Amino acid sequence: MTSMNDSIDPVARPARFGLFGRCLRTSMTGRVGFGLVMFVVIVAIFGPLLTPYAPKDQSAMYAVGANARPSADHWLGTDRLGYDILTQLLYGARTALVVGLGAVLISGCAGILIGGIAGYRGGWTDEVLMRFAEFFLVVPIFIIILAVVRVLSKAVTGTAFETMPYFNLTVIILMIGLFGWAPIARMTRGEFLRIKTLEFVQAARCGGQSGRQIVLSEILPNAFPSIVVLIALEIGGAILAEAMISFLGFGDPNAVSWGQMLYFNYQSLKIWPMASLAPGFMIFITVLGFNLLADGLSDAANPRARRR
Amino acid sequence: MNASAQIERSDVISTDDVILAIEGLNVSLPAGMDRDHAVRDISVELRRGEILCVIGESGSGKSVMSNAVMGLLPPQLKPVAGRIVFDGRDLLTEPPEALRDLRGRAISMIFQDPLSALNPLMTVGDQIAGVMRAHGVGTAQTRRARALELVREVGLPDPELMLLQYPFRLSGGQRQRVMIAMALALEPQILIADEPTTALDVTTQAQILELIRDIQRRKGMSVMFVTHDFGVVSEIADRVLVMEKGHLVEAGTVQKVLTRPEHPYTQRLVAAVPRMRGDTREGMQGTPVVLKVENLRKVYRSGGGFLSKERRVVAVDDVSFELRKGRTLGVVGESGSGKSSLGKLLMKLIDCDGGRIILNGADVAAMPEAAFRPYRKTIQMVFQDPFASLNPRHTIGRILTAGPVTYGETPGVARAAARRYLDMVGLSASAFDRYPHEFSGGQRQRIGIARALMFDPQVIVADEAISALDVSIQAQILKLFADVQAETKVGLVFITHDLRVASQICDEVLVMHKGRVVESGPPAQIFLSPGDDYTRRLVAAIPGAEITLSHDGSPQP
Numbered sequence: 001m002t003s004m005n006d007s008i009d010p011v012a013r014p015a016r017f018g019l020f021g022r023c024l025r026t027s028m029t030g031r032v033g034f035g036l037v038m039f040v041v042i043v044a045i046f047g048p049l050l051t052p053y054a055p056k057d058q059s060a061m062y063a064v065g066a067n068a069r070p071s072a073d074h075w076l077g078t079d080r081l082g083y084d085i086l087t088q089l090l091y092g093a094r095t096a097l098v099v100g101l102g103a104v105l106i107s108g109c110a111g112i113l114i115g116g117i118a119g120y121r122g123g124w125t126d127e128v129l130m131r132f133a134e135f136f137l138v139v140p141i142f143i144i145i146l147a148v149v150r151v152l153s154k155a156v157t158g159t160a161f162e163t164m165p166y167f168n169l170t171v172i173i174l175m176i177g178l179f180g181w182a183p184i185a186r187m188t189r190g191e192f193l194r195i196k197t198l199e200f201v202q203a204a205r206c207g208g209q210s211g212r213q214i215v216l217s218e219i220l221p222n223a224f225p226s227i228v229v230l231i232a233l234e235i236g237g238a239i240l241a242e243a244m245i246s247f248l249g250f251g252d253p254n255a256v257s258w259g260q261m262l263y264f265n266y267q268s269l270k271i272w273p274m275a276s277l278a279p280g281f282m283i284f285i286t287v288l289g290f291n292l293l294a295d296g297l298s299d300a301a302n303p304r305a306r307r308r
Numbered sequence: 309m310n311a312s313a314q315i316e317r318s319d320v321i322s323t324d325d326v327i328l329a330i331e332g333l334n335v336s337l338p339a340g341m342d343r344d345h346a347v348r349d350i351s352v353e354l355r356r357g358e359i360l361c362v363i364g365e366s367g368s369g370k371s372v373m374s375n376a377v378m379g380l381l382p383p384q385l386k387p388v389a390g391r392i393v394f395d396g397r398d399l400l401t402e403p404p405e406a407l408r409d410l411r412g413r414a415i416s417m418i419f420q421d422p423l424s425a426l427n428p429l430m431t432v433g434d435q436i437a438g439v440m441r442a443h444g445v446g447t448a449q450t451r452r453a454r455a456l457e458l459v460r461e462v463g464l465p466d467p468e469l470m471l472l473q474y475p476f477r478l479s480g481g482q483r484q485r486v487m488i489a490m491a492l493a494l495e496p497q498i499l500i501a502d503e504p505t506t507a508l509d510v511t512t513q514a515q516i517l518e519l520i521r522d523i524q525r526r527k528g529m530s531v532m533f534v535t536h537d538f539g540v541v542s543e544i545a546d547r548v549l550v551m552e553k554g555h556l557v558e559a560g561t562v563q564k565v566l567t568r569p570e571h572p573y574t575q576r577l578v579a580a581v582p583r584m585r586g587d588t589r590e591g592m593q594g595t596p597v598v599l600k601v602e603n604l605r606k607v608y609r610s611g612g613g614f615l616s617k618e619r620r621v622v623a624v625d626d627v628s629f630e631l632r633k634g635r636t637l638g639v640v641g642e643s644g645s646g647k648s649s650l651g652k653l654l655m656k657l658i659d660c661d662g663g664r665i666i667l668n669g670a671d672v673a674a675m676p677e678a679a680f681r682p683y684r685k686t687i688q689m690v691f692q693d694p695f696a697s698l699n700p701r702h703t704i705g706r707i708l709t710a711g712p713v714t715y716g717e718t719p720g721v722a723r724a725a726a727r728r729y730l731d732m733v734g735l736s737a738s739a740f741d742r743y744p745h746e747f748s749g750g751q752r753q754r755i756g757i758a759r760a761l762m763f764d765p766q767v768i769v770a771d772e773a774i775s776a777l778d779v780s781i782q783a784q785i786l787k788l789f790a791d792v793q794a795e796t797k798v799g800l801v802f803i804t805h806d807l808r809v810a811s812q813i814c815d816e817v818l819v820m821h822k823g824r825v826v827e828s829g830p831p832a833q834i835f836l837s838p839g840d841d842y843t844r845r846l847v848a849a850i851p852g853a854e855i856t857l858s859h860d861g862s863p864q865p
Contacts, residue, residue: 198696198697199691199692199693199696199697200696200697200698200699200707202655202657202689202691203689203691203697203698203756203759204699204710204711205655205657206655206657206684206688206689206711207684207710207711207714207759207763208681208684208685208711208714208715209710209711209714210714213714217702217710218699221699221701222699222700222701
């Protein structure tokens, strides 16, 4: 330790979420997207405090009946099964976010891991992993997910899994995650291939750093901006996928999901459109929010494209 | 302002001779840039049948000016004042259709990168004929005949066959010839050339310069030639304009500007031009050998899969040399000569296919990475691209200390060393906590040198370490290398394509061609009396021999 050492000033580093900050500062699209996403997040966290009803409370059937118009007790009315629409919307936000984040957590980890290995190793490893990824890109994922959900819900009857809460929802999240990693792996691989040839990576090798250090501290942080954009997009995609699965009637009967609301109510669209349009609108703004956020992040990650 | 006033007085000419006049041109930059104008108050007259060179360093606005003439400015750059007068018309106010008619027919342009300027999906013949078709000239037959004539004129081999080729099959020089043929298709009065030889090897550059000069004389065209290289200027120019930060600082005949520059900036620039030196550098003599290479060989294999035939390229073939402590070995050659592969082999960034690399008394050539690790510290590298060689997400401190810390140095000692070496390369210690983007190209290259020094190595391999820098910065970094070497007695392997630079810094030079060393020896011998044919061609192709040999490298008055 020398005296020079003591003179290190704690200089302010750039903001930790540099990409995120830049997205919000420079991109109107990003700000709108972030606003929509934050709205859904706040609804998911605090929404249930605003309603006196439980999510599966059908007691309105005895008071105002099904497909009731808005009233002081039911601000958006009730739906075909006598649920309070507002309550369903609020709880649905939770499901949507859990599905989006959960599925992308799985696909993101798998995608970054597999794509990273393929891109860094190259050669045969790359060939094999990418052919494997292509398999996941070409299979018709909805049919597989529907089949798996149906088969599993039959198969677990009578086992310990039957009592597991939200079993179907967990399966759906897992399946969306498992089928969503391939695009992320492709992107990660591309970025790794590009970055590993840059001179600072060679410099790190000349400095004696191990492969693991190079991947974690040199390549990955520089690949991250592009990956984050894709992840934001995939969150929206996963939410949409869950809504579609639920709309087809394969959702979790215990969960409250916007897709399921559509499934329950689309037949009475003419009688009481609110019951279908409200969850449709929520799906719309949530997916739109994540897509706009991804656009904004992409603008922030590629400053050259920003100056169009 | 002062300079432009002088220019107007010294250049009194009849207006008949002026084919293109730029009058008081101002082009603004969008807010938030380092200055508010790309070019300011530029007044230039291009005369009939002259080659006017526009020279300046990066960011001087020289390309903005030439693009303004063509109406090719990007939308955020707006000409806010001035006129560009051609044929009695102001090009800045002409409607787009009128400009389109002029482009290609009256004023043509060739670009720096001939590959991206050519359409990869169209044959050479179609592209040349396309220029004529766009202007509704001739019929399909006459256009083809004219294209054939042009391809002959620019000296492309097998003209008939050449018309059917796609750009990717051609070499860089051939592509640039195609670009020139396209530019000449409609016999323009003005040719604007924006750094047309910068991406080319020195021997190819010499050929293209000769072609441009030749065609200019034959056709009596006016050429506006934008470049950053005083060597090129001295080869080709009749008159020179010097630009700095958007201002025109000096103009005059090529002899006047090169030998008696008036503006201090021009004087600095001319003084910084690397000059061929014939004297032997008084490097250290009789010091121990730190790096010895014997019969080193590298073969690149590609394809060789199940469907394609394997392609083999011998990148480094039987290369041997010795480097002594405190001395500098130059490795020169054109692109594809294998000089960069040699550098990577020495660093063991790629594996070799034979030969020995003796470092510290041990042959490291065949060592696996784990066994080589302890030797890594003794050989370090300085990279070419100052913008790619530093991780943009790490502070300078982290960049410098990462290596030693990996080798078990305590962070405190490494930090102290980093500050010491930052000081040695001429940066303040406050650089430690900053990020690479806060530094200029030259400063980043200093950081790269400090990073190499962190290990106190015996050998530094510098791979084109100054070729991405402006000429005045090049001179500073070269001096830094010399100072660092004097202080640390490090052995330098200096890889460069620029023979003038090699002649200045090296004690000994290897000339590489297609992977082989064709000649080696002290620079005086190599450059003044080359023994090998290839070396002779290389030396002859160096642009601006007359300015670079005439002086001893000291700044001129």
